[in-house]
Amino acid sequence: MPHTVPEFENRSIPVFISRQPVFDRKKILQAYKVMLHHAAGEDAGVALATEGMANALQGIGENARIFIASPPSVSSPDELFHIHKDRLALIMDCSGDNLELCIAGYQELKQQGFCLILDNYDGRSEHVALLHLADIVSLSIGRLSAADVLGLSRQVKKVGADVMASDIQDWESFEGAKALRFEYFHGPFFGKLHMVPGRSMTTASLSRVRLFKALNAPDSTVDQLADVVAMDPALVYKLLKFINAASMGFKSRITSIPHAINLLGIVPFRRWALAVIMSDFDNTTRGRELVYLALQRSRFLELIGTTAQRGGYAPDTLLLFGLFSKLDALAGRPMDELIDDMALNPIIKDALKGRKNSAHDWLDLLEAVETGDWQIVSNIVNKYAIPPAEAAKNYFLSAYWAKTVIGVLERQ
Numbered sequence: 001m002p003h004t005v006p007e008f009e010n011r012s013i014p015v016f017i018s019r020q021p022v023f024d025r026k027k028i029l030q031a032y033k034v035m036l037h038h039a040a041g042e043d044a045g046v047a048l049a050t051e052g053m054a055n056a057l058q059g060i061g062e063n064a065r066i067f068i069a070s071p072p073s074v075s076s077p078d079e080l081f082h083i084h085k086d087r088l089a090l091i092m093d094c095s096g097d098n099l100e101l102c103i104a105g106y107q108e109l110k111q112q113g114f115c116l117i118l119d120n121y122d123g124r125s126e127h128v129a130l131l132h133l134a135d136i137v138s139l140s141i142g143r144l145s146a147a148d149v150l151g152l153s154r155q156v157k158k159v160g161a162d163v164m165a166s167d168i169q170d171w172e173s174f175e176g177a178k179a180l181r182f183e184y185f186h187g188p189f190f191g192k193l194h195m196v197p198g199r200s201m202t203t204a205s206l207s208r209v210r211l212f213k214a215l216n217a218p219d220s221t222v223d224q225l226a227d228v229v230a231m232d233p234a235l236v237y238k239l240l241k242f243i244n245a246a247s248m249g250f251k252s253r254i255t256s257i258p259h260a261i262n263l264l265g266i267v268p269f270r271r272w273a274l275a276v277i278m279s280d281f282d283n284t285t286r287g288r289e290l291v292y293l294a295l296q297r298s299r300f301l302e303l304i305g306t307t308a309q310r311g312g313y314a315p316d317t318l319l320l321f322g323l324f325s326k327l328d329a330l331a332g333r334p335m336d337e338l339i340d341d342m343a344l345n346p347i348i349k350d351a352l353k354g355r356k357n358s359a360h361d362w363l364d365l366l367e368a369v370e371t372g373d374w375q376i377v378s379n380i381v382n383k384y385a386i387p388p389a390e391a392a393k394n395y396f397l398s399a400y401w402a403k404t405v406i407g408v409l410e411r412q
Contacts, residue, residue, distance in 0.1 A: 014038055016039060016374075016377070017036055018370055019032040019034050020370065023185045024184060025178055025183070027190075029286070031067055032066055032067065037377075039389045065088070066087055067089045068089075068091060072102050075109075077109070088115070093119075106133050116135050117135070117164075118131060118133075118137045121139055122139075122140075136163075137156040138164040139165060139166065139182075141166065142173075153180055162183040163184070164183065165186065166186045166187060167186075168188075174189050190289065190329075191290060193328045208277050208281060211228065211232060214231075215228055215229075220266065222261045222266070225273075229257050229273060235280075238276050238280075239272065240257070242408060243264070274320075281331055288406070291326075293326055294324075294326040295323070297323070297398075298318075299322070299402060301318035301319060301366070302319040303394035304394060305318040305319075313348070324344075336353055339352055345359075
């Protein structure tokens, strides 16, 4: 499995590129909100265009729309971002610009057929001026009062725009926004544990959790690992098919689990086995996004572990940290219940359970990049003496890697 993007492996990619899924009322993924941030605080849009937006957006499905900020001065954003006009929705931003010129620029883009988004609408005068241009208007559920959300959503519906609830932090807020007839939903809620009262784990999910725990047992021998995988014939089939299709560079076909472990090594084999099991927890679009996120997190932390001058955790430990960080959301059970008897570093285990400790910085870094809290990103990379441009490049490469793994898994 390739770990880098060939055309970028020896070049600097100083722009953080993070994507946030946007769901509809049925929790089906409809779009991605893409955020760009230059590691050195420069203009991200220009910097990224010079690197190639087509490569930057690797892994975003062909049917998903792209929500991305674009200034009114860019006359052909579809050409800049290498995305067809029908898939592109431009987030309007007039901050720092002459309002009249800004409105005129977006009017021209709307006449060209571009979908326009008014982000974080709060009723301010400059927002009201843009409201009539918007096809989609987002309201920040986490920042507005319930009365403001209700009043502003009515304003939006009067002009005929769709309403998107943004910054949704939990499933309770998602249900509240659904009750208010919002069309789109965006925020970190999708990656959090969602327990349905009265619903227990399925037999299949319980089996996967047991496999997860058994595969993570320390000091496992080849025979012991092979016996664990043999507990699930479907896993044996999927894993062998995955490894043989994963461009590992082997000259001959791998025909058995012991054969695979001996060729790959115990640590890489365990990684792929955990990835295959994780991909089988939830077959919905939300589940697919959670698997992608867990894979990207694992690879990013692994890469960061090789560049951090402080931190105290081996790359393999950080890889498992990232991979397990979305296990509760995928399995639909509390993290304590899932990992309590797993052989994990105690500090890592406590951080996964939500306790603030030295290891929790890595989870904070992941969440800050994913939500666009660039000040926290800067604070943490500086704390661990990680070059910001290197962190941005590693995040890009981890996204590409996760996309490649997901592509192989979905062909099984």
